[in-house]
Amino acid sequence: MRIFNTLGRSLQDFEPRNAGEVSMYVCGATVQSRPHVGHGRYAVVFDVVRRYFEWLGYDVTYVRNITDVDDKIINAANEMGVTIEEVVAMADSAFKTAYDSLRVAAPDIEPRATEHIPEMIEMIEALIERDHAYAAGGDVYFSVRSFPEYGKLSGRNVDDLRSGERIEPGEHKRDPLDFAVWKGAKPGEPQWDSPWGPGRPGWHIECSAMAHKYLGVGFDIHGGGHDLVFPHHENEITQAEAAGHVPFARYWMHNGLLNLSGEKMSKSTGHVIDLVDGIEKYTPGAVRLFYLRTHYRKPVEFSEEALVDARASLDRIWAFRRRVAGPVEDMPLDAAIQAFRGAMESDLDNAGALAVLFDVIREGNRRLDADEDAGPWVAAYDEITGVLGLDEPTADLDEISDDVAAFAADMGLEGFAGEEAISALIDLRARAREARDWATADRIRDGLATAGIILEDTADGVRWHRG
RNA sequence: GGCGACGUGGCCGAGUGGUUAGGCAAGGGUCUGCAAAACCCUGAACUCGGGUUCGAUUCCCGACGUCGCCUCCA
Structure with a gap:
């Protein structure tokens, strides 16, 4: 198996850490809002990666996290006038609905950031001990320039970064490039106790800590959307390796993004198509196939x-x-x-x-x-x-069962439901066809089509399927 | 400004230094009560300009175009 490894930007032979086993961590959703059709792609792509390795006979451990504490979630809750828990529950359930209908298998482990605060604090302490992070004003920052390899994943040179050049009011960075691993508590925000006072973790440290906890040092595959390469994954590697977990992950896979009218879909701009709506409109199978028609690394136009x-x-x-x-x-x-x-x-x-x-x-x-x-x-x-x-x-007849039964009753077949009703109608139509009563035969076929059942006449008899 | 990806037939989309990708759509046929499905046949491509080569869509250089990252984002 050859995999394009973002780390090194080259096609590399895949050699698992342990023979016969594949450990993979994929960055899941920040549950701040309902998923858009872009989110379906990463879910399906890595679902196929997992299925393929399993099919080859590997014992796969698939971890996909849920980020349930984050600035965006807090903002969404404030804007909507609901609690953070409500935002998380609403978004999380929409993601689950979409995953299920797309037949994305549940991960083996689905850790939530808020349930792993102690692990994150432990990692932050290790970083401070090693002089890679420092506490300042209730926050803790990672010192980017203390880690010479910073930029190795995204191919960036620290001196070329013009990002982070500005320091937000209230921040206490020593260097504009530094990023927060712990954010001091603000009034009304979720908070946990820590050696640096109450606060909450930075986004990147969540994944570093959870991936390490469940998969250990040097796990096989770390995946996610291409937009996460920088800064999220760059920072994940940096934190984990600076804390002594070297290497953090060995193969980095990134799926291409979905465009809409030539522009990237993005939650922040509202330039999106809702995933659950899209699945309903085009059917789950068609959406899944749409994702799989294109090589996973290429951008796609929705x-x-x-x-x-x-x-x-x-x-x-x-x-x-x-x-x-x-x-x-x-x-x-x-x-x-x-x-x-x-x-x-x-x-x-x-x-x-x-x-x-x-x-x-x-x-x-x-x-x-x-x-x-x-x-x-x-x-x-x-x-x-x-x-x-x-x-x-398998055909799901539940939602059309009443329509089918009603139509059967119209045709004089009382008391039939579901598959029995369909069979009875097919028999009735067969008799009509034998009698060359095409009008009745077509009426049955059309009536079933309206109810959502398509009939096909073949040499071996009549077949039906959901329309 | 820095880093990176891509540009294939009407549309989508793989791949390759020389021999048919595939799907959707279109046209013609076969089958069928009519449909549907299916099969067969048909046409059509490699952004442009240089270079390397016996030969390039495929390698190198350049131009143009599209897109992503550099701020939260699958």
Whole structure:
């Protein structure tokens, strides 16, 4: 497996820290507001990274944090006139809803910043002991110039940074480049006791401390959005390594960002499309496929057209598997699995992997049309869609059940519901077709379509699926 | 101003120093009561200008363009 490592900016062979195990930490959300469609990408990308390693047989430990204390959360609470807990609960639940519908598997560990304050304080103490941080006026700052390697991840030279040149009122930095690892408490803000007085942790120290706690020194993969490279990840490395955890992480993966009308989506500017809304509008599978059509490192433009395109592609994918009922016994076609692996091993070329899937589908369809054995192709399909999380979920009839039952009743089929109602209607339609009563047959097909069930007549009988 | 990424057919999007990516859309056919699905066929590309090379979309240089980071952000 070759991975593009942001640390060193090169394609590198992946060698796990411990044979057979992969430890990964991904920066999750700051739960200040509902997720936008950009957040779905990082979640899906790293979900696939995890699934792929698991598929290869690695024992994966996946940690994804929740940042639940932060300036932005405090500001949001003040603006909305609600408590911080309410902001966190609202945003957190929207993120969970989105992850679930996108079929992003829950991480093994999902630590919250507010539950790891002692670990952060411990790390800050270590930094002070080693003269990499200093307390000033109730705050604690990291001394950037005390760490010569600062800038190694983002490729920045300390002297080129014009950021942080201004010092906010009330800050006590010795050097404008220094950043806060502990912020002294302000009235009305969440606070914890510390050796430097009451306060709360800086953003970057949260991840350094939690990643270290759960994954130890030199864990395998640290991931996140490309916009986190600087300063967040740069500072994470700096703090962790300055505290003696060397190396902090060995491979750094960053997914490309999502643009909207040529501009990055950003919570702070409100230039966003809500993720939960987008999933509802375009369907979860189409959104997931949209993320996976493009190599994970490239920027992507979010557009109506792109989502409609993804939806059509997904229909093609799923239509193939519907042609064969149930599981297949065959071994997956070796050539296809090798090609799939080849793509994935090449820095997780998810777009190339998708091309392999479409090749499998085309040949599989051709074989089914020709009455040839398609088992190995179907098995390869199952294998690949399983890793990508693109297999079709079992039809959920709950929300349309009433409509189907009502329509069945209209057709004179009282007392049927769910799949039974669908089967009864299909039987009724079959009799109508035998009698060449096309009007009734079409009425049933159209009625079911309105309710959300699509019928297809095939040589082997009628198939249905959710529309 | 500093650092970095990218520019492929109507749209999206992989890849490669010389031989068809793939998807969506379009046109033609086959199948079908009609649909739907599927298969077959068709066309179409590598931003521009130099250079290296027998040969470059692929390597090097430059131009133009788009985007990201340098402040919170997946």
